Amino acid sequence: MRTPPSIRCRSNRCRCDRWRHWRRGCWCAGTRCRTIANCGQGSRAVEFDTVIHGGTIVTASERYAGDIGITDGRICAVAERLAGGTRRIDAGGRLVMPGGIEAHAHIAQESASGIMTADGYLSGSISAAFGGNSSFIPFAAQHRGQSIDDVIATYDARARPSVIDYSWHLIVSDPTEEVLHDQLPRAFARGITSLKVFTTYDLLNIGDAGMLDILSVARDHGALTMVHAENHAMVAWMNGELGARGLTAPKYHALSRPELAEEEAINRAITLAQLSGAPLFVVHVSTAGGAARVQRARGEGGQVFAETCPQYLALTRDDLDRPGMEGAKFICSPPLRDAATQDALWRHVQTGTFDSVSSDHAPYRFDGTGKLMHGQGAPYPKIANGMPGIAARLPWLFSEGVVKGRLRLEDFVALTSTNAARIFGAAKKGRITPGMDADIAIWNPEAVRKVTLADQHDNMDFTPFEGMELTGVPEIVMTRGEVIVAHGTLHGKEGQGRFFARAPMGRTGRPGMPVKEVELMRAGAGQ
Numbered sequence: 316m317r318t319p320p321s322i323r324c325r326s327n328r329c330r331c332d333r334w335r336h337w338r339r340g341c342w343c344a345g346t347r348c349r350t351i352a353n354c355g356q357g358s359r360a361v362e363f364d365t366v367i368h369g370g371t372i373v374t375a376s377e378r379y380a381g382d383i384g385i386t387d388g389r390i391c392a393v394a395e396r397l398a399g400g401t402r403r404i405d406a407g408g409r410l411v412m413p414g415g416i417e418a419h420a421h422i423a424q425e426s427a428s429g430i431m432t433a434d435g436y437l438s439g440s441i442s443a444a445f446g447g448n449s450s451f452i453p454f455a456a457q458h459r460g461q462s463i464d465d466v467i468a469t470y471d472a473r474a475r476p477s478v479i480d481y482s483w484h485l486i487v488s489d490p491t492e493e494v495l496h497d498q499l500p501r502a503f504a505r506g507i508t509s510l511k512v513f514t515t516y517d518l519l520n521i522g523d524a525g526m527l528d529i530l531s532v533a534r535d536h537g538a539l540t541m542v543h544a545e546n547h548a549m550v551a552w553m554n555g556e557l558g559a560r561g562l563t564a565p566k567y568h569a570l571s572r573p574e575l576a577e578e579e580a581i582n583r584a585i586t587l588a589q590l591s592g593a594p595l596f597v598v599h600v601s602t603a604g605g606a607a608r609v610q611r612a613r614g615e616g617g618q619v620f621a622e623t624c625p626q627y628l629a630l631t632r633d634d635l636d637r638p639g640m641e642g643a644k645f646i647c648s649p650p651l652r653d654a655a656t657q658d659a660l661w662r663h664v665q666t667g668t669f670d671s672v673s674s675d676h677a678p679y680r681f682d683g684t685g686k687l688m689h690g691q692g693a694p695y696p697k698i699a700n701g702m703p704g705i706a707a708r709l710p711w712l713f714s715e716g717v718v719k720g721r722l723r724l725e726d727f728v729a730l731t732s733t734n735a736a737r738i739f740g741a742a743k744k745g746r747i748t749p750g751m752d753a754d755i756a757i758w759n760p761e762a763v764r765k766v767t768l769a770d771q772h773d774n775m776d777f778t779p780f781e782g783m784e785l786t787g788v789p790e791i792v793m794t795r796g797e798v799i800v801a802h803g804t805l806h807g808k809e810g811q812g813r814f815f816a817r818a819p820m821g822r823t824g825r826p827g828m829p830v831k832e833v834e835l836m837r838a839g840a841g842q
């Protein structure tokens with residue numbers, strides 16, 4: 316073992332002339348020297364790489380005035396005041412929060428019909444960082460016939476340029492025996508402990524039987540199944556009815572995917588999860604009925620999680636009725652709803668039904684590479700689903716949630732970072748406490764800005780949030796102690812982000828939603 320060097324104590328606070336071990340603090344500790352901090356790496360305030368001082372630290376549970384000491388990319392001290400630091404960042408008048416974790420983003424991903432998103436991992440991660448995110452978990456999508464090992468190898472290569480840390484949720488569209496019993500367990504063992512399934516889209520919908528298979532395998536390995544829930548047959552039927560009437564302009568997309576279709580599919584997904592005894596995460600909930608079903612399942616003891624997205628709170632189906640093809644920019648699935656649904660969704664955000672608010676960043680440009688691939692005037696079923704929003708998510712939620720008095724600051728942190736870290740097993744992220752990665756965003760809570768396309772720093776040619784006036788700006792964003800963005804300037808370097816493995820879900824302390832017949836079956840089999 317290497318013996319740590321002894322160095323002369325040069326702490327701001329300690330004036331002693333003693334020598335100390337590099338990792339053990341000053342030998343006079345407890346008498347004259349007060350530089351001992353709770354740093355696992357060492358204990359000399361003067362040797363922090365970075366100290367963020369003078370700000371208000373906000374976590375998912377509290378806020379307080381304090382300083383943060385960072386060494387080797389980790390938070391190693393949080394105290395009322397910390398001296399030293401090779402670099403000192405003045406956070407006076409600012410909020411110091413865990414950097415956002417974007418848990419729903421489509422980056423360098425082909426849609427089922429083969430359209431590539433406009434953002435790869437370089438532009439996608441830069442845009443995320445400008446929006447206050449220190450890490451993200453986009454999707455790694457399996458297309459039918461593809462092995463999960465190939466999917467992971469593909470995204471390994473695609474993600475290399477990322478400037479922030481990343482992990483992936485798998486998308487599984489082809490649950491063969493090999494996928495279920497060989498390939499998925501290998502992916503889980505690598506720390507990719509969540510996967511998403513679809514109940515809709517011709518090339519992704521896996522059906523009830525496929526979903527039960529996946530839920531069971533995920534349960535056995537402590538992985539979390541996420542679901543895009545819309546009833547495929549109901550949507551297909553509505554498409555037929557609308558098409559027969561010649562109603563194919565973008566605004567009819569909203570009618571083609573009724574609230575009922577989401578509510579039915581969420582109910583079904585929760586019921587299938589109940590039968591298989593697996594946890595479930597319902598993505599982009601857009602309806603009051605769907606949110607209420609999630610709430611009910613939790614009340615019954617289910618390990619059911621859910622998110623909604625800013626677009627369902629900020630925009631309505633009227634946006635799909637903008638002149639010409641402009642409405643195509645607002646086509647996403649599930650679709651935008653109405654003002655009454657927005658109010659109901661806000662109540663669910665406020666009362667804890669939603670664990671997170673994610674962007675569902677699905678960037679398809681308003682040109683022939685994306686939304687208009689099938690030409691100007693294409694019928695709505697031929698227009699790519701999805702909208703960008705990875706840079707707007709946090710500023711929008713801060714402004715509309717915290718500044719407008721709908722959310723506490725602590726709720727904002729929980730909804731944008733801490734809950735995602737907990738649910739998806741990112742053990743070193745989403746909290747400001749010693750030992751965690753120094754993934755930190757420093758916000759100016761009073762700065763006012765109008766949303767512009769340029770400020771999104773993505774590879775898009777529109778933002779659905781254009782022109783909205785928002786209060787609160789993430790001024791400095793760090794990933795593992797490195798400043799990625801500061802005051803509107805990119806400092807992060809291509810490839811600086813790292814893959815982070817995630818832990819499986821803990822199941823202890825959960826009552827679950829037992830199913831009589833399943834219990835009897837297990838008892839009969841002596842399980």
Ligand code: URP
Pocket residue numbers: 421543646647648649675677700701702
């Ligand atoms: O419309 C959306 N949200 N497109 C992205 C893919 C998905 O369904 O999540």
Ligand code: ZN
Pocket residue numbers: 543598599648649
């Ligand atoms: Zn989806």
Ligand code: ZN
Pocket residue numbers: 419420421675676677
């Ligand atoms: Zn999505």
